[in-house]
Amino acid sequence: MVINNQRSRLSRIKWNHFANYIVIALSTTLFSILSFSGNLKISTIYLLEKISISILLALSLSLVVGFLGELSLGHAGFMCVGAYLGGKTAALLEPILGNGILTFIIAIAVGGAVAAVCGFVIGLPALRLKGDYLAIVTLAFGEIVKSIFQNTSADTFGGALGLKTPRYNREYLFIYAFIIVIVALAVIQNLMRSKHGRAITAIRDNEIAACATGINVTKYKLIVFLVSSLFAGIAGVLYSYSNFQVQSAKFGYNYSIEILVMVVLGGMGNINGSIIAATLITFLNLKLATVLTGDLAVLQNLLYSLLLILIVIYNNAPALSRVRGKYNLKSLIAKVKKPKVDPAIQNDDKAYWANIPTKIEMDEIISVDATPQDPYKADPPKKEK
Amino acid sequence: MDIITTLINGLSMGGVYAMIALGYTMVYGIAKMLNFAHGDIIMVGGYTILVFMNFSGMPLLAIAMAVICCVILGIVIEKVAYKPLRGASPLAVLITTIGVSYFLQSLAQIIFGSAPKMVNIVDLGLLQIGSLKIQMYTVLTLICTIIVMTILTLFVKYTQTGRAMIAVSEDRNAAQLMGINVNKIITITFAIGSALAALAGLFYLLKSPSISNTFGSSPGIKAFTAAVIGGIGSIPGAMLGGILLGLVENIVAKIPVLSPYVDAIEFSILIIILLVKPSGFLGKKRREKV
Numbered sequence: 001m002v003i004n005n006q007r008s009r010l011s012r013i014k015w016n017h018f019a020n021y022i023v024i025a026l027s028t029t030l031f032s033i034l035s036f037s038g039n040l041k042i043s044t045i046y047l048l049e050k051i052s053i054s055i056l057l058a059l060s061l062s063l064v065v066g067f068l069g070e071l072s073l074g075h076a077g078f079m080c081v082g083a084y085l086g087g088k089t090a091a092l093l094e095p096i097l098g099n100g101i102l103t104f105i106i107a108i109a110v111g112g113a114v115a116a117v118c119g120f121v122i123g124l125p126a127l128r129l130k131g132d133y134l135a136i137v138t139l140a141f142g143e144i145v146k147s148i149f150q151n152t153s154a155d156t157f158g159g160a161l162g163l164k165t166p167r168y169n170r171e172y173l174f175i176y177a178f179i180i181v182i183v184a185l186a187v188i189q190n191l192m193r194s195k196h197g198r199a200i201t202a203i204r205d206n207e208i209a210a211c212a213t214g215i216n217v218t219k220y221k222l223i224v225f226l227v228s229s230l231f232a233g234i235a236g237v238l239y240s241y242s243n244f245q246v247q248s249a250k251f252g253y254n255y256s257i258e259i260l261v262m263v264v265l266g267g268m269g270n271i272n273g274s275i276i277a278a279t280l281i282t283f284l285n286l287k288l289a290t291v292l293t294g295d296l297a298v299l300q301n302l303l304y305s306l307l308l309i310l311i312v313i314y315n316n317a318p319a320l321s322r323v324r325g326k327y328n329l330k331s332l333i334a335k336v337k338k339p340k341v342d343p344a345i346q347n348d349d350k351a352y353w354a355n356i357p358t359k360i361e362m363d364e365i366i367s368v369d370a371t372p373q374d375p376y377k378a379d380p381p382k383k384e385k
Numbered sequence: 386m387d388i389i390t391t392l393i394n395g396l397s398m399g400g401v402y403a404m405i406a407l408g409y410t411m412v413y414g415i416a417k418m419l420n421f422a423h424g425d426i427i428m429v430g431g432y433t434i435l436v437f438m439n440f441s442g443m444p445l446l447a448i449a450m451a452v453i454c455c456v457i458l459g460i461v462i463e464k465v466a467y468k469p470l471r472g473a474s475p476l477a478v479l480i481t482t483i484g485v486s487y488f489l490q491s492l493a494q495i496i497f498g499s500a501p502k503m504v505n506i507v508d509l510g511l512l513q514i515g516s517l518k519i520q521m522y523t524v525l526t527l528i529c530t531i532i533v534m535t536i537l538t539l540f541v542k543y544t545q546t547g548r549a550m551i552a553v554s555e556d557r558n559a560a561q562l563m564g565i566n567v568n569k570i571i572t573i574t575f576a577i578g579s580a581l582a583a584l585a586g587l588f589y590l591l592k593s594p595s596i597s598n599t600f601g602s603s604p605g606i607k608a609f610t611a612a613v614i615g616g617i618g619s620i621p622g623a624m625l626g627g628i629l630l631g632l633v634e635n636i637v638a639k640i641p642v643l644s645p646y647v648d649a650i651e652f653s654i655l656i657i658i659l660l661v662k663p664s665g666f667l668g669k670k671r672r673e674k675v
Contacts, residue, residue, distance in 0.1 A: 065476070069476060071476055071479055071480070073483075125656065125659060125660050128659075128660065128663055129659060129663055132413075132419045132475065132479065132617075133613070133659060133663060135419070135479060136609070136610070136613055136655070136659070137655075137656055137659060139606070140610070140652035140653075140655050140656055141652075141656075143606070143648055143649070143652050144648070144649045144652045144653060147645075147646060147648040147649040148646070148649055150645075151645040151646060253602070253606070254487075257483055257487060260480065260483065264480055268476075296495070298491040298494040298495050298499075299491075299495065301487060301490075301491035301494075302488060302491040302492060302495065304487070305484045305485070305487035305488035305491060306484075306488060308480065308481075308483070308484035308487070309466055309481055309484040309485060309488065312470070312477050312480050312481045312484065313466070313469050313470060313481065315477070316470055316473035316474060316477035317469040317470055317473060318471075318472045318473060319469060320469070
């Protein structure tokens with residue numbers, strides 16, 4: 001292993017690890033400048049708020065589905081808890097603290113915390129149940145939450161009519177929302193790159209093996225459920241702020257599936273993919289809603305479901321494994337971008353193994369004339385025919 | 386007298402749940418997958434009845450066509466969406482079934498619209514024994530469920546195909562080595578499950594004669610709960626779970642304080658049972674081997 005000391009500190013930062021923060025931060029800055037100069041339509045601001053909520057939801061669900069490998073069908077339930085509790089907190093605090101940033105932060109904290117507690121409680125049975133059963137429990141949780149909020153009295157949570165929440169200044173809300181998205185991204189990305197993240201993916205790949213290597217499966221499953229529901233709850237609070245009202249009918253099974261579609265379309269266990277898919281689907285949803293009216297609006301659902309089926313079959317069917325190896329994004333990128341690193345001077349764990357010559361041909365052996373004093377020079381990488 | 390009516394209503398409702406739950410549980414037992422699209426096959430059955438009733442006006446023809454359409458649909462879904470994924474991770478299969486369910490719902494909404502449609506199959510009237518008044522369809526549902534379940538139990542126990550089903554659910558590889566065509570058995574399972582779903586759709590329509598594209602999702606999820614409570618993969622378990630759930634639903638609906646929370650109570654029962662006995666009442670405990 002040779003470490004190249006000449007490389008500057010700056011060039012050693014893995015820029016691709018920060019690319020997503022930078023893109024989100026830059027676009028947020030751009031849109032906020034546009035918003036303050038009055039060039040942004042209300043519909044665009046609304047779209048941005050919805051996109052930020054979807055990104056938060058997709059990120060948090062991808063933690064459970066993509067990284068822990070458990071299916072959660074009640075993600076909208078956590079969001080519902082956050083929306084109601086956060087919205088109610090905001091409505092209660094408005095006469096005391098006014099409708100400012102302080103109220104917003106407290107509402108976010110309360111909504112997120114209560115949702116996280118729910119996540120913890122749902123995580124507890126998750127320790128005893130696996131796979132299909134856990135999916136059922138989360139599904140049941142979502143339905144229970146919906147049913148309870150639907151039947152509350154009008155002065156507590158609004159009941160079937162829904163809870164009214166204070167109106168907030170549109171110009172600021174989406175900026176705060178995107179700041180929260182960046183924080184969530186930082187938390188989830190760093191969690192997944194840490195030792196704990198490796199443990200979580202180990203549990204996904206083989207729970208028994210993970211258990212045998214001494215990973216505390218209980219602890220990590222609870223952590224994942226807690227973090228995931230925390231951000232879902234925060235997304236709920238943002239939703240209540242963005243819509244001025246909360247109705248529990250919105251947070252049904254179908255909404256949970258919509259979030260799941262974002263995660264699966266983005267590629268399970270791929271954070272950037274989930275962000276892109278969430279943005280695209282939210283954008284298309286709102287744009288198509290203006291074009292397709294009435295029953296034709298379902299055309300997009302039809303499209304999503306078809307895409308979902310096709311993508312899952314393409315990515316998972318055992319019969320298609322050879323096709324997959326040939327035509328995927330990674331190999332396409334590899335074809336365009338040739339590896340420029342010298343195989344001799346790099347870390348072992350990063351070696352491009354295909355470039356290291358393993359076969360020694362006969363005439364090479366005959367022409368060996370190097371003495372031990374000569375510095376080692378690796379053969380240039382060979383092109384495969 | 387009110388109690389007896391409630392109990393009979395509960396039993397009949399439970400019978401319908403049990404019939405749907407059987408579809409879930411047989412597919413789970415044999416193909417080792419949860420079929421979330423099962424509830425939507427009920428919806429397709431309901432719409433088929435609607436179309437053929439408007440066409441011909443003959444209830445029996447409509448019912449027969451519903452069963453046939455659902456069986457074909459079940460087989461097609463199995464071949465197109467689930468068969469390529471045999472051997473893939475359970476999560477992928479689960480997500481595909483959700484995709485199929487979503488697909489069927491949106492397709493139905495595009496074809497038939499989202500507004501509920503009324504289907505009047507046949508007016509059966511009231512049955513009166515002394516001071517006891519029962520809706521006739523309740524009794525019919527109960528009788529039909531009992532007949533269907535008896536036939537199914539006999540089929541699984543005494544025919545060659547039925548015994549092959551048990552063998553596949555016990556150990557797929559060993560069954561294959563004994564000369565059982567596993568793919569064929571799985572297809573037959575889907576066909577039987579879909580036929581039961583079509584019948585359940587009929588009984589549901591007799592009870593509440595309006596149908597929309599989400600017609601199947603509520604009974605689907607509840608029957609699924611029933612299958613899990615009884616122990617998924619077990620045929621008597623599905624029957625037990627379904628009847629239990631039907632009774633609970635009808636009894637809770639009679640208690641004024643609890644009645645708005647019927648759904649919440651049913652799902653809470655599910656969570657509690659899963660916590661106390663994760664494999665359900667009659668389910669087998671599977672030990673994991675490395």
